[in-house]
Amino acid sequence: MPRAGPLRVSIAADVDIVTARQEGxxxxxxxxxxxxxxxxxxxxxxxxxxxxMNHAGRGEIAISAVSIDGRTAIEVVATDAGPGISDIERAMxxxxxxxxxxxxxxxxxSRLMDHxxxxxxxxxxxxxxxxxxxxx
Amino acid sequence: xxxxxxxQGEYLIATVQSAMTDTDALRLRxxxxxxxxxxxxxxxxxxxxxxxxxxxxxxxxLRTIAHMTRLRGADTVVVGVQPEVAFAxxxxxxxxxxxxxxxxxxxxxxxxxxxxxxx
Numbered sequence: 001m002p003r004a005g006p007l008r009v010s011i012a013a014d015v016d017i018v019t020a021r022q023e024g025x026x027x028x029x030x031x032x033x034x035x036x037x038x039x040x041x042x043x044x045x046x047x048x049x050x051x052x053m054n055h056a057g058r059g060e061i062a063i064s065a066v067s068i069d070g071r072t073a074i075e076v077v078a079t080d081a082g083p084g085i086s087d088i089e090r091a092m093x094x095x096x097x098x099x100x101x102x103x104x105x106x107x108x109x110s111r112l113m114d115h116x117x118x119x120x121x122x123x124x125x126x127x128x129x130x131x132x133x134x135x136x
Numbered sequence: 137x138x139x140x141x142x143x144q145g146e147y148l149i150a151t152v153q154s155a156m157t158d159t160d161a162l163r164l165r166x167x168x169x170x171x172x173x174x175x176x177x178x179x180x181x182x183x184x185x186x187x188x189x190x191x192x193x194x195x196x197x198l199r200t201i202a203h204m205t206r207l208r209g210a211d212t213v214v215v216g217v218q219p220e221v222a223f224a225x226x227x228x229x230x231x232x233x234x235x236x237x238x239x240x241x242x243x244x245x246x247x248x249x250x251x252x253x254x255x
Contacts, residue, residue, distance in 0.1 A: 014158040021189065022155070039189055039220040043228060046191035050158075094229060104192045108228040 056082020185216030
């Protein structure tokens with residue numbers, strides 16, 4: 001599959017969360033993911049986009065098709081220049097939250113995807129990279 | 137886009153669209169809680185047939201709606217959760233244990249009929 005540039009959705013309001021998850025679903029479906037997998041991707045995007053809203057106020061979600069070791073995946077990269085996460089291990093635990101949410105955002109999204117990583121620096125920002133394999 | 141709410145006898149029926157934003161969810165909560173009093177409604181159906189995903193915010197909003205309207209004297213039943221949506225909710229860790237659910241609108245109406253007759 002030719003690798004197109006990522007589709008970028010800037011996140012600054014709650015309508016942007018809807019746009020990002022719809023774009024994610026569209027691309028997942030185009031890449032041949034099942035309706036269930038497409039829903040998982042869209043739900044994970046919704047959680048991560050809301051994390052950006054709640055903790056950083058604004059940020060960006062980039063969605064693209066990537067090829068890794070000959071397999072195709074849909075990749076979602078969420079970046080913000082917010083306060084950052086001081087204890088990532090703790091943030092990955094269910095029910096742990098410093099914001100208004102249920103504390104399901106990061107751990108919940110990680111359960112929906114095949115690959116999930118968080119990079120964060122306090123005072124600099126947070127990047128979440130998550131992927132789901134697509135059928136060959 | 138605001139969630140449309142229909143009145144049918146003693147019931148309110150809210151039909152959620154796929155692109156429900158957080159603002160829409162909060163407005164639905166406020167509208168339903170108010171309309172229970174305005175129309176003396178005894179039951180509420182929230183129809184999610186068209187909703188293509190449920191994240192933690194939407195789930196929390198629906199639970200709040202069910203709890204608040206219960207305090208106002210109306211039962212809420214959530215209907216139409218699609219199979220993929222149910223799967224994603226379970227993976228995400230969302231439970232609806234304290235919210236009544238039914239397969240579709242028809243079952244939801246039957247549920248409310250049985251509930252409100254017992255009261």
